[in-house]
Amino acid sequence: MTVTQKDLLSIPKKAILKGHFACAGCGSALAFRHAIGSIADKVILVVPASCASVYQGSGKGVAFNVPTINTAFAASDAVASGISRAMKKKGKEDLKVVVWGGDGSAADIGIATEIGACDRQENILHVMYSNNVYGNTGGQRSGDTMIGAKTATTPDGNTIPRKMVPFIMMANNARYVATATVAYLEDLVEKFQKAISLEGFKFMQIDSPCPPNWRSESSDSIKIARLAVQTGIWPLFEWNRDTGKAVISRPGKKYVETENRTPITEWTNLQGRLKSITAEQLKELKSDTERQWDFLRKFL
């Protein structure tokens, strides 16, 4: 069921109220607005330590207009499992349990918990919004940081290859795995809706621009996200356990072939974290990106 912009206009209720704590130009808050908004009357949110813990609010009240359980960094998927099981016992399986966390938890400290919930096929959706760093603590390298990116702990550019969490989930027999970006919000919400309609463990990774940590103009957030797809850095696809196949999403179809891609430098030049990437690092980044594509192509 295709989602159009009109659909984005008609959500049950606002999931996130105005005047929240997200930075100007935050991709995660934008994704939250539309994705969680689309199920705002029946969602239970589990938020591990992450940017979302902060942009939620502070002291007086919270911006999230949906039930939200904040958890320790590595605990979210286990807490979500407990909630999901309890709702099953109460006959309230129509309520959707969604983990909304960053790459710090989903790629690193919480990955065992995440994979455990995936193995057990818990009926939850894990959304990993990624700005490729530990955003909440000031932008340190995470498992999802790409090669060449300058971060608070990799001042000369990250050298460790990128962990591909979506592929890990596919290998662990997740029900449904998808990548998305805030540049294509209809596609994002469509995948989100698809995910929550399925039973079992679902995973979505959203490319989430972050002006402070990417050292980019806040006004460029959507542009950078779009370029990530057009340069091939961020493959857009969905994978379904039922078919065992990955399908490249419509906005990203063209860029499967490397010759159709926009030069990566158009994407790197808009971000302080990547602008002065060396030729050597750029070569390695391209090669690591191809590693992802090679893996993905096996499932097409």
Add this chain to the structure above:
Amino acid sequence: MTEKPSMPILYPIEGAAGRTGDWRTQHPEVDPEKCIYCNICWKFCPDNAISPADREKNEVVIFDYEYCKGCGICSEECPRVAIFMVPDG
């Protein structure tokens, strides 16, 4: 007599971060002649600080300056360059 334990619970409120409009150094303004009611700006605002345009009612987009953080995404993404950023005083 039983008391509900004092739990770490907070309730939803608008302006949880205060008047986030105070954060910005520039704000968007729309040229009503150029606005084509496409609502792409409305869609891409991370702060939901834009009221959608209504073609039928001839209403262009309206910015909520109480909460607009001045990120400039609306201006950047407008297909008709109908939104321009104005420095705040």
Add this chain to the structure above:
Amino acid sequence: MTVVHETKSLTGNDAVAIAALYAKPEVVAAYPITPQTTIVEKLSQFVNEGKLDAEFVIVESEHSALAACMGAAWSGVRTFTATSSQGLLYMAENVFWTGYGRLPIVMPVVNRCLAPGWNIWPDFQDSMAFRDAGWIQIYTKNNQEVFDTTLQAFKISEAKEISLPHMPCLDGFVISHTTAQADIPTAEDSYEFVGPYSDPVVEIDVDNPWAYGAMTGPDQYSQNRKDLIAAMERAKKKIVIVHKEYEERFGRSYGNGLIEPYGDEVADLTILSMGTIGEESQEAIDRLKEEGMSVNAARVRTFRPFPTEDIVNVAKKNHKLLVIDRSASFGHDGQLRIEVESVLKRYNVDTPVVGRLMGLGGEDVPYSMIMNEVKKVLKE
């Protein structure tokens, strides 16, 4: 109002599992660790046999075991798990989250030494490390008490004015794996005593959303902490009340629930201890009395909340206290000794206190060893 008991030969872990079964938790998380393992194995058996109608979550770590229980507690259902030693440490941040977050979770801890080296024998370093986490901690002396304590735990924890998690403690192997007889009531009578968790202290509600544990400042946080302190005080009374109700219903008691005195009311020396050393002390008392010595005992059952008033009363009546600790706060002394002395000072009671560390590392503490210590202390 008669209750029927069946005398069963069972291990301490069996007793825990049966008490949990009878309380009918709806979500049970399971992760094995020696010497707790047979608890979760038994529970999985009960689920398999259809006796326990619970969602059984076989998690991938202890951190997740408690996290899953927390999720269930937030959802307003009764939940259960158990752990020991390294497992308790691994779930540390969640232990504090549960206590400070006021979730009424019952989680027995089978006491076992902390590594290094790998030592599966009992001491109290594991549960003692969490005495600041806002959990009720009750140390048991035998299989019977373990059953009774675990059952009572649900009723105490889930009371709206309490809403504190509860850690019934049992010595690894000495209780957990030792087969002994215990009188077990029927499932119906047991469940009736605990009652259903029909008025949860917290429950997720999509129609009335809130955020739990969001960012907060000193104002709200300190308010939460003040109530936690007050709740612990209320828990002291509640433990005694539920203990009394249990005695009226099932005919068993352990002192007043906070401490269990043994022997004469007044003696030259009083042994204060916890766990199985407490039961062993009773044996020592009997034999020392035969030798003509004036000794009695007070087993500290409830360590958190600390039974200040009861300890002060014991000290006032008696002439000297020998406090036996099965754990130490390195850099100072045994925790029970430290806390006993501090409350005596606070209430201006000048009864002398002598402390001994015994059973650390799971060293066996037979009554003969206790008797020797008593004799040494009386000579001092």
